Each structure stands twice: as structure tokens, then as C-alpha cells.
Amino acid sequence: MFSKACEYGIRASIYIGQQSASGRRVGLKDIxxxxxxxEAFTAKVLQQLVRAQxxxxxxxxxxxxxxxxEQLRTVTLREIVVAIDGGAMLQGCALGLPQCSAKQPCPMHYQFLPIRDQLNELLRTHTIGELASKVHEGLGFLKQFS
Amino acid sequence: MFSKACEYGIRASIYIGQQSASGRRVGLKDIxxxxxxxEAFTAKVLQQLVRAQxxxxxxxxxxxxxxxxEQLRTVTLREIVVAIDGGAMLQGCALGLPQCSAKQPCPMHYQFLPIRDQLNELLRTHTIGELASKVHEGLGFLKQFS
DNA sequence: TGCATACCGGACAAATTTGTCCTTTAATTT
DNA sequence: AAATTAAAGGACAAATTTGTCCGGTATGCA
Known part of the structure; x- marks a missing residue:
């Protein structure tokens, strides 16, 4: 679905958000x-997110x-994804046609549309702050424990 | 969404299906x-699909x-995708957790579930033959014309 | 001012995906 | 049987993604 870089970026953002909500600043190693x-790869990803503010x-x-x-309140999952992976997955044709649209749709165009719309909506309506709270309350995890 | 290999595999299958429905066998170059x-890369992808029958x-x-x-009637988009990309995109965690489940869900687990289910259903319920008909009737395209 | 800390940035390396080329194998036709 | 055709398969190359390493830069503190 998303690239590794994007997965790390999302998880990192949520963890940073969780700690920020508790007034703690966190270092790369900790994250x-x-x-x-x-670690080093995560640093690169975070650099991108910092540049994108x-x-x-x-x-x-x-x-x-x-x-x-403000970032906790306003930054959405969608912005993180777009900053790292770009808009291709959120807009491009599922079958890879470069200009797929109602004009010359791929055979799955109208079937994929609602799913892609839902995905966009999902990413757009979830802020990092909200997800951080969920993790804070133990209702979500950013890493698996055994 | 899908890999390039998978996109080519799907489009190729549909084109082959369209021609097969008209009793024509098609060569790699044509496809x-x-x-x-x-061409050469498409050959590799088709080899995989042939091996997967x-x-x-x-x-x-x-x-x-x-x-x-029988293939026209029974082979679904889902089988093509699984044969080429494997099941990761259809099952794996959106945030990349190796064992994401209700037991230790990622913070987006329950939000992504319905979307992933719909995607699976979409792929499972569309056969290559059906999509081939759509292309045959001019309601879908496998390549963009200008 | 000097030192320790921690992110920044560039170069580099490994792994994967994408793509090409060429020989071999199987089948049909003459 | 020989020649021709077209997929199968292996080796190789390019591009992208993933990941590492290390010196530079900014900040805070003694």
C-alpha cells in the first residue's frame, strides 16, 4: 500500500505526537x-517531514x-503520505494508464473510484494528534510486542 | 497500488481475454x-501467469x-494480483506492522479494514472475461489513444 | 570560548523492481 | 527431416527503493 519510508514516517509522526502531547521532545534513537x-533511514524520512513542515x-x-x-491538531495522515509517497497512489489509475479518466477509462475505473475516494477521505479526516491519543490510551500500537 | 508487473499482467490478461473471446490467439508483440x-518485460510477467495456470x-x-x-469465466482479477504481487497488499497492515490484528492493532487498523475488504471483494468478483467484454464494447481501454 | 549533543546533508552500499538480450525448447509447416 | 515460428528461460543491466556511514552545522551548557 504505502512505501516503507511512508510507513516509518506515519508511525514516527504518531509517536512524536504522542510524546509531544505529554510535553516531551523525542530523539531519533528513541523514535x-x-x-x-x-535509525538512519528513519532520519531521512523525518528530514522530509520537517522540510514539509x-x-x-x-x-x-x-x-x-x-x-x-497546531501540528497535532491540523496535520493529517494524508499530508504525511503525500509528502513522502507523492499523490500517485491517491490519484493514479489502478491499471497504470497514464491518463485514465471518464474520457478513456480503464475497465476498472468506475469500480475503483469509490474505494479510492474512501481512502482519500480516511487519510484526510484523521489527524496525527487523534491517532496519537489512541496510542496513548493503549487502543493502538506502533510496534509489536511479544 | 499495484506493481508495474502487476499492471501489465492485468492489462495483458484482459487483452488476451478479449481476443480469445473472438477466437483469436495473440502473440507477445501484439499484446x-x-x-x-x-515487450520483454511483459513476456516475463506472462510466464508467471502461465505457470499459475x-x-x-x-x-x-x-x-x-x-x-x-473456463479461464475466461473463472479467472478473477484477484488471482492475477496474487500471482504477481502476492497477498501483501491484500492482507498486510497499512502501517507496516508485521503482526497487526485485533490483538495489537495499529491505530488505523479498524479504519482500514472496510476499505481493504471492499478492495478484496472488488478483485474477487471481477473476472477477466467480464472485463474483456467491457473493453470489447468500447466501455474500457487498456491503452490511451490521442 | 569550548565542548557535548543531536539534527542535517551528502556520499555510498545493498536489495528490489523494472527492463533487455540472447539462447534454448517446442510446435507447425514445407 | 529441415526450416520457421513463437514462447521459455537464463544472464545481465538500469533504475528505484531501502538502508548505512560520516562529517558538517546549529544549539545549549559549563
Whole structure:
């Protein structure tokens, strides 16, 4: 569905959000450990999110990553996905036609439309803050424990 | 959504199906030209589908690819996708958790479930023969014309 | 000012996906 | 039987994604 980079980006954002909601700033090492992702690669992904202003970073001692209250409230899953994977999966043709549309639809065009619309809606209506709360309450996990 | 290989596989199958419904067997060159895909790469994909017995091939002069009446009737989009991309996209966790389930769900688990179910249902309920008819009637395209 | 911390950025490496080329194998036709 | 046709299969190459490493840069603190 999403690229690895995107999966890490989403999980990282939610974890950062969860900690930010509790007033804690978190470092890369902590993040990677908590979401079970490769550290250096996760750093690259976070850089993209910081550049896209979906996540905030602070250098130096006691620095790290955080979500501002506004970011917690407004940043959606969709923005994270678009920042990392681009809009292809959210708009492109399921069968790979470069200009698939009502004008020259692929044979699955109208069947896929509602599903893609739902996916877009799903990503658009869930903020990182909301998902962070869910994790905080133990109703969702960012890593599997045994 | 799907890999390039899978996109080519689906489009090729539908084109083969369309021609088979008209009693014509088609060669690789023809297929690649009609669906706008790289010839050699499409050959590899078709080999996979033949091995999975979703498409039939005949060597030698006047040989090529075809779908038997039974294949036209019974092979679904889902079987093509699984044969090429495997079941990951149809079953795996959207956030990449290796064992995501009701036991330890990712924060989007229950939101993604209905969408994934619909996708599975969509792929499961559309046969290649049905899609081939649609293309045959000019209601769907496998390649864009300008 | 100097030092320690932690993100930033570039280069590089491994793995996977995508794509090509060429020889072999099987089937049909002459 | 020989020649021709077309898929099968293996080796290889390019591109993309995933992942690592290390020096540079900004920040806070003594």
C-alpha cells in the first residue's frame, strides 16, 4: 500500500505526537526504537517531514523532534503520505494508464473510484494528534510486542 | 497500488481475454503493442501467469497466448494480483506492522479494514472475461489513444 | 570560548523492481 | 527431416527503493 519510508514516517509522526502531547521532545534513537525502524533511514524520512513542515525539529542538547499544538491538531495522515509517497497512489489509475479518466477509462475505473475516494477521505479526516491519543490510551500500537 | 508487473499482467490478461473471446490467439508483440508495455518485460510477467495456470500459452507457428473458455469465466482479477504481487497488499497492515490484528492493532487498523475488504471483494468478483467484454464494447481501454 | 549533543546533508552500499538480450525448447509447416 | 515460428528461460543491466556511514552545522551548557 504505502512505501516503507511512508510507513516509518506515519508511525514516527504518531509517536512524536504522542510524546509531544505529554510535553516531551523525542530523539531519533528513541523514535526508531519505539516504532521498530532502522535509525538512519528513519532520519531521512523525518528530514522530509520537517522540510514539509509537518514535524518540527530542534538541534542541540535536549533537542529532538516534536509536533507543535497546531501540528497535532491540523496535520493529517494524508499530508504525511503525500509528502513522502507523492499523490500517485491517491490519484493514479489502478491499471497504470497514464491518463485514465471518464474520457478513456480503464475497465476498472468506475469500480475503483469509490474505494479510492474512501481512502482519500480516511487519510484526510484523521489527524496525527487523534491517532496519537489512541496510542496513548493503549487502543493502538506502533510496534509489536511479544 | 499495484506493481508495474502487476499492471501489465492485468492489462495483458484482459487483452488476451478479449481476443480469445473472438477466437483469436495473440502473440507477445501484439499484446505489448496493444497495452503499451515493454515487450520483454511483459513476456516475463506472462510466464508467471502461465505457470499459475491463469493464462494458456502455445508455442510454435500460430502460437501465442489465449484464455480458455473456463479461464475466461473463472479467472478473477484477484488471482492475477496474487500471482504477481502476492497477498501483501491484500492482507498486510497499512502501517507496516508485521503482526497487526485485533490483538495489537495499529491505530488505523479498524479504519482500514472496510476499505481493504471492499478492495478484496472488488478483485474477487471481477473476472477477466467480464472485463474483456467491457473493453470489447468500447466501455474500457487498456491503452490511451490521442 | 569550548565542548557535548543531536539534527542535517551528502556520499555510498545493498536489495528490489523494472527492463533487455540472447539462447534454448517446442510446435507447425514445407 | 529441415526450416520457421513463437514462447521459455537464463544472464545481465538500469533504475528505484531501502538502508548505512560520516562529517558538517546549529544549539545549549559549563
Amino acid at each position: 526508531a526504537a519505539e516504532i521498530g525502524s532502522p 509537518l514535524v518540527t525539529s530542534v538541534k542541540g542538547p535536549a533537542g529532538g523532534f516534536e509536533l507543535t499544538p | 505489448a503493442a496493444e497495452i503499451g508495455s515493454p 491463469l493464462v494458456t500459452s502455445v508455442k510454435g507457428p500460430a502460437g501465442g497466448f489465449e484464455l480458455t473458455p
